[in-house]
Amino acid sequence: MSRLLRRLLSPAPSTTVQRDTVRLRLDDAEIDVLRVRDPRARRIKLSVDERGARLTLPLRASLQTGERFLEQHRGWLSEQLQHYRSDRMPPPLVPGEPGRLPLRGELVPLRWQEARYAKLEIDEQGACVHWPARATPTTLKRLLREFYEAQTRADVGRWLPRYLPGLPRAPTRIRLKVMSSQWGSLAPDGSMALDLALVLGKPEAFEYVLVHELCHLLQANHSPAFWHEVEQRFPAWRQQRDYFQHEGRRLKAMLRQLL
Template identity: 65%
Template sequence: MPSLLQRLITRTPRSVERDTVTMQLEDGRTIDIQRVRDPRAKRLKLSIDERGARLTLPWRASLVSGDRFLHQHRGWLAEQLARHAPDDDAPAFVPGETTHLPLRGEDVPLRWHEGRFARIERLDDGIHIHLPARVSDVTLRRTLRAFYEAEARADIGRWLPGYLAGLPRAPRQIRLKVMSSQWGSLAPDGTLTLDLALVLGRPSAFEYVLVHELCHLLQANHSPAFWREVEIRFPAWRDERAWFHAEGRRLKARLHRLLNTP
């Protein structure tokens, strides 16, 4: 049993607190910003992705300082919101109406069929979708996600063996998930996580992210030594990084729209 003194001096960890603040931009638009007070945060931070804007505050920062920080960055925020605007040309996933789906940098033709259960398969003439007469939107999105995950794992399975030589170990496991900002990560236990949106874009960009994360098995940082390891295995990494800067946000937004994720 802890002593009374230990109980008194031990701090109860604070939890993350979230609320929403509304701000008017210079062009007159009004936007909602998620405000997050995080005890782990070291500084004020403003970020934005396809889900919206987020202001992170250290626990000791005042709300007034947060408001002042937002006002100082209104111009930057408006510019980033424009870059994250929904892609109006992106197809909505509607049974019988959607004609193409993005896959490996292409818009692949869709073929709709009636079937006993929901399934999606890639054939030479396009993507074939089999659906029962009555199918829920949840089942449809779950089936599409499973299709993309299977296609992504097929790509990883082709590339991974060629990069394992020279690594201290193989990844403990490889997970695919919808990531809001990152394209990949490597956990201390060796679990490698990749953004599912990668399978929508060009294969060389997907392969680069895989190599990038594998190199963290050698260097758990972004030091010059790390980038030398990337250079040895994937000399064209700069081209792919530039591609992500130009197309990455649109790619993530497209997957979110297809899967109808928040």
């Protein structure tokens, strides 16, 4: 039978994503790992976020192979889960109850005030949510996103003029996004994207990301020449890169929890 005929007669590959859980014992606890068999997956992947651990398997990988992969990465998994411990995450915001709002590396005290229109603002006492009686959880998510976007644009507007001299041009546009893994990017047309979670972290770390992306206007790569440009403008960039390695997952998790 020819190869073409075998391919035509063979059953079509499954396109259904299959999910179940597998129990794994760590040093201090047992956890459930979400196991996903995904026909689109090309390799075994283990990931962690605020919802827990996830093991993704391509269809060709056996369940035993996936379990061996989990055992081999138990130490890494335990370390990553520490980033999402409840004592490192502020509790979810509940309308009417005092809370804490992540902003610029701090947890700002937050209070609620009855009002006709929804508004979130910073004052000398911390953060205040003006909250209508008919407001909904969707109202809160919209309010938080608008607030964080305004705070992010204020920071960029304060820093950007300092770094424009010596660049061939300014970014054509700055877009604020919720990014899964990156902190920023620069498109070939000169438009810049920044992760909204940046404003939750330390301002100097946010400023480093801005400088990093601006330097791509000079060097569209990560060559030694690129890092030289970053070093000239932001000598402490290594410390901020380390900050994201230790705190980046938690910042992104906090933003997802809020929005």
